[in-house]
Amino acid sequence: MINLDRIDRHMLMILQKEGRLSTADLSERVGLSPSPCARRLKRMEDEGLIENFQVNLNKKKAGITLTFFVEVNLNDHQAESIAKFESALSHFEEVVNAHVVSGGYDYLLEVVSQDLESYEAFTRKLHNITSLKDIQTHLSVRQVIEKSPLPVYI
Structure with a gap:
């Protein structure tokens, strides 16, 4: 700490x-x-507390009009399947956040897209990952909190 x-x-x-x-x-x-x-x-x-400095873009002005939250289930939980899935995810620029989660699915992805056609193309690529079992998609209607600094507890 x-x-x-x-x-x-x-x-x-x-x-x-x-x-x-x-x-x-x-x-x-x-x-x-x-x-x-x-x-x-x-x-x-x-000490690694500050990881980097970056620019936050305005999504609309950058051509990003849609945000999706995608629940993902894998076929199995073998180390090789997990590694293949996570490696494939790292190559999708549309995936801006990915979390391993507990509950009814294995991963929760935040995916951005310029339109529905682009999102459909992304899902086709996603379904090509052999370890993927199924996905459930939720369209973000409106972002309530755009950005917020992390609280500093240490």
Whole structure:
């Protein structure tokens, strides 16, 4: 577990919302001079708490108009079948999140698409995975929470 103080947590909350801030701007916002702020930031990156910095695109402006949640069941739960399925998933750009879940199905996928035809093409590719048993699709009608920074508990 990584030991963080109040300033570290504040830095993380700010960066999750505004990852493009310069170190000078970040240091000003948290009440530190730039050098100690940069050292803290580097430490959190080195410890793996900060994985990367990325840009969040506007889905509509990027041509993504539909989001689906896809429940997936596999034929069996042998290590080879699981590995083949997960490897195949990693090659589908439409899959933006994938979770192993408990309950009535094995995986829950979040899939984005520009239209229904593109989603249908994706499902055809998905059904080509031999370890796949069946899928159940749910269309997201409206996203209630667009983005939210992760709470920092440590």
